[in-house]
Amino acid sequence: GLDGWTLTERLKCDAATADIPVAILSAHVMPFEKQRAIEAGCDVFLEKPCLPNQLDEALRNLLRRRAVERQ
Numbered sequence: 457g458l459d460g461w462t463l464t465e466r467l468k469c470d471a472a473t474a475d476i477p478v479a480i481l482s483a484h485v486m487p488f489e490k491q492r493a494i495e496a497g498c499d500v501f502l503e504k505p506c507l508p509n510q511l512d513e514a515l516r517n518l519l520r521r522r523a524v525e526r527q
Contacts, residue, residue, distance in 0.1 A: 461496045468497030477518050481506055 458466070460480050467473040479500040480493045493501045499521075500514045 460498075461492055464493070464496040464498050477522055479511075479515060479518060481511070 460482065464478045464480070467476055467478060477500075478498045479502065480498045481502045481504060482489065482493070483504040485503045490501050500518050502511060502514055
């Protein structure tokens, strides 16, 4: 019953789940909606329609960034 923004906020506010990377794939593509996702704590925001290779690239980049941050 939660939308993605609310779920992201809850994940990022909880120390046990704050480090979980969050990627949002949304048809809500107005600039204020993307900003809302970023403010909620999402790490990647992709607009629908999204090609599989775009999703793959975005997730790989996210995981690479996380690996570098942990070093």
